[in-house]
Amino acid sequence: MNSDSPYRVGVAGASGRMGRMLIEALQAAPDCRLSVALDQANSPALGHDAAAFLGQTSGVAIGADLAALAGCQVLIDFTRPEGTMAHLRACVQHGVQMVIGTTGFDAAQKAEIAAAAQRIGIVMAPNMSVGVNVTLKLLELAARSLASGYDIEIIEAHHRHKVDAPSGTALQMGEVIAAAQGRTLADCAVYERVGHTGARDPSRIGFATVRGGDIVGDHTVLFAGIGERIEISHKSSSRATYAQGSLSALRFLAARPSGLYDMFDVLGLR
CATH class of the missing domain: 3.40.50.720 (NAD(P)-binding Rossmann-like Domain)
Incomplete structure (x- = not known):
């Protein structure tokens, strides 16, 4: 150019x-x-x-x-x-x-x-937002520091017209976290839970999807330990x-x- x-x-x-x-x-x-x-x-x-x-x-x-x-x-x-x-x-x-x-x-x-x-x-990139990409960098750091003793769940919400799930941003969050812990997302992701699932496998990364209204894009990663939890969130309003x-x-x-x-x-x- x-x-x-x-x-x-x-x-x-x-x-x-x-x-x-x-x-x-x-x-x-x-x-x-x-x-x-x-x-x-x-x-x-x-x-x-x-x-x-x-x-x-x-x-x-x-x-x-x-x-x-x-x-x-x-x-x-x-x-x-x-x-x-x-x-x-x-x-x-x-x-x-x-x-x-x-x-x-x-x-x-x-x-x-x-x-x-x-x-x-x-x-x-599944998300071009500067804020989202800084959030991904924070998740990389958190994932390394919280590699054991913390259950990881990724919750995302988008508008009713979005046709793919989980969102590309949520998947990228999972990939960044898995890579930071020396794993691949394909080996540890859980995309749905229904019926008698048994106790949670601590090695898994779980995903939850919400679709409704005109939500531009909300993403939260939950690191849930014993006695504490850390939440890293990004919410888009435009x-x-x-x-x-x-x-x-x-x-x-x-x-x-x-x-x-x-x-x-x-x-x-x-």
Whole structure:
């Protein structure tokens, strides 16, 4: 990217909740310019100016043709796995970098993203919030210090429209905790409990999911010991934090033509 001119940025899911928050952030960022706005082919927003919901004119009409990606340097994508994978292939074709906030990928899709990162720069994180990523760093420290004698439970809550569970952020919390204790999440996660479960296995990391209303995103990790418990929580009241984190991620990619990164890399938390 040329740092002397505004970054030409595309937004996927332009008429969705997160898409609109990203467009609003881009409109306010002097070093960024919205250049492509994508949505599904059946979206009623097609053909409308992407910033019309703000009472502004961006000069960019919402469209569904992925060939338009040739007109941007980086695409920000908070959609769904199947959409993101189609966008990924188009970005590789056109040499466009990506900031991926989509969650719910399976192993094969993650492998395809990793392979694509050999050709383009990608920042992928289930949560772009600076606060969430600082929370992950705190969890890493807590997990090392509380590796024995404490039961670990992860509780997350999101709005009624979220389609995957547990949330990508909750899973990343589990992965960070497990790795800090020399384990893998796949070997110790418990995602549901029903019926006669027996006594709790102290080696497990439990997950609980809440869906309702318009909750943007709440996450709490409970370390429950004998006589005390430690709770580390992050609560989002606006998607604006995700949008600002995404802009930090695209700026990070400016000097990196290829590679797969996350928000720890962007924020220098390694």
